Amino acid sequence: MRCDGIAVSERPQISWKEKGELRTALWRSEAGVPPPKRVVIADDRITADVAFRMACEGTAMLWRGDFQNARQLLQAMGRRAEKKSGKPAPSAAEAFNLHRMAQAQRARTLGMLLVPFAADHGVPLPRAPDVREACAEVWGPGAETSVASLRELLGLIGAHEWRKKGVPVPALGERIHPHYGVFSPVRGEYAGLVAEAPLPAALTGSRAFDIGTGTGILAALLAKRGVATIIATERDTRALACARENIARLGFAGQVEVVEANLYPEGRAALVVCNPPWLPARPSSPLEHAIYDPDSRMLFGFLDGLAAHLAPGGEGWLILSDFAEHLGLRTRDGLLAAIDKAGLQVLGRTDVRPHHPKAADSSDPLHAARSKELTSLWRLGTR
Numbered sequence: 568m569r570c571d572g573i574a575v576s577e578r579p580q581i582s583w584k585e586k587g588e589l590r591t592a593l594w595r596s597e598a599g600v601p602p603p604k605r606v607v608i609a610d611d612r613i614t615a616d617v618a619f620r621m622a623c624e625g626t627a628m629l630w631r632g633d634f635q636n637a638r639q640l641l642q643a644m645g646r647r648a649e650k651k652s653g654k655p656a657p658s659a660a661e662a663f664n665l666h667r668m669a670q671a672q673r674a675r676t677l678g679m680l681l682v683p684f685a686a687d688h689g690v691p692l693p694r695a696p697d698v699r700e701a702c703a704e705v706w707g708p709g710a711e712t713s714v715a716s717l718r719e720l721l722g723l724i725g726a727h728e729w730r731k732k733g734v735p736v737p738a739l740g741e742r743i744h745p746h747y748g749v750f751s752p753v754r755g756e757y758a759g760l761v762a763e764a765p766l767p768a769a770l771t772g773s774r775a776f777d778i779g780t781g782t783g784i785l786a787a788l789l790a791k792r793g794v795a796t797i798i799a800t801e802r803d804t805r806a807l808a809c810a811r812e813n814i815a816r817l818g819f820a821g822q823v824e825v826v827e828a829n830l831y832p833e834g835r836a837a838l839v840v841c842n843p844p845w846l847p848a849r850p851s852s853p854l855e856h857a858i859y860d861p862d863s864r865m866l867f868g869f870l871d872g873l874a875a876h877l878a879p880g881g882e883g884w885l886i887l888s889d890f891a892e893h894l895g896l897r898t899r900d901g902l903l904a905a906i907d908k909a910g911l912q913v914l915g916r917t918d919v920r921p922h923h924p925k926a927a928d929s930s931d932p933l934h935a936a937r938s939k940e941l942t943s944l945w946r947l948g949t950r
Contacts, residue, residue: 603627615643622679660895701727750857769880783810893936
């Protein structure tokens, strides 16, 4: 038997004892976390100290109390999970690795507070909000009882609100509505670069490619600038649906075609844009693929294929932050060498400083690198 393309027998189950009976339910984790092996029942009587200690020891707590009390308990556990290192890391790369390790440990600990779901995705707890629509957007139609971490559920709720309200993009003059698991365009400076860069002369009467379109934001910007034909590629199922929905909502369906492809579509274009993940590191969960690019595979794949997909006189626009360089994860010489190896030359570069709050947050463990960060649009052509 199969459901949503996945064999039911392959779906992870979570088990626990309650009132002397062994019970099981479907385990849900969009982050790919396996079901906890030790599960106890918890309610409003448990203290934050006890809950945090149990979570640190690997014991999950399936909540049977008031939903809003569970949220407060999770916040209290989060405060206990905030551990500040007494000494600075010896290098930016080490600071980055320690930061990721701390984030992963915090996620594991806070993920030990669990909530139940009815077959229709409703949460059968006092004062629980109606989360059925938010869950259905991510999980599909409900069919059986399940369990997930409260932390992931709150992420689903937040993503649902962003999807409804949208993210304002000043360069577009509109809102982009990100789906769960699709990188949200909250850093608008890169959109401004694409909105303002001079279009190549060869683009007149030709077409453009948007490689790895995500929400469809760059394809929409090009359409707004009057580019008549744009092919936007994506391989992630959620991103494909998200981009198509945004393009249709913005009224650009006549100019933009969103297609499933790994990097390039067939043919050539006078303009090829790409905004790959900026950090060459391994994602710790499926939800991090838009942030981390293992071994810079997408970046180098874009560069290596660009010359073969550019029309004569065309340009490739690479939108990339130098944050990885300041972290010691990539060098500028290495990037320039990859551009040269691909048979390309740099035609120009436009830089902008980030506007997001972390750039000015001196308490951020990566502040030293963030304070130097520039986001750039590299204009590339064939040699």
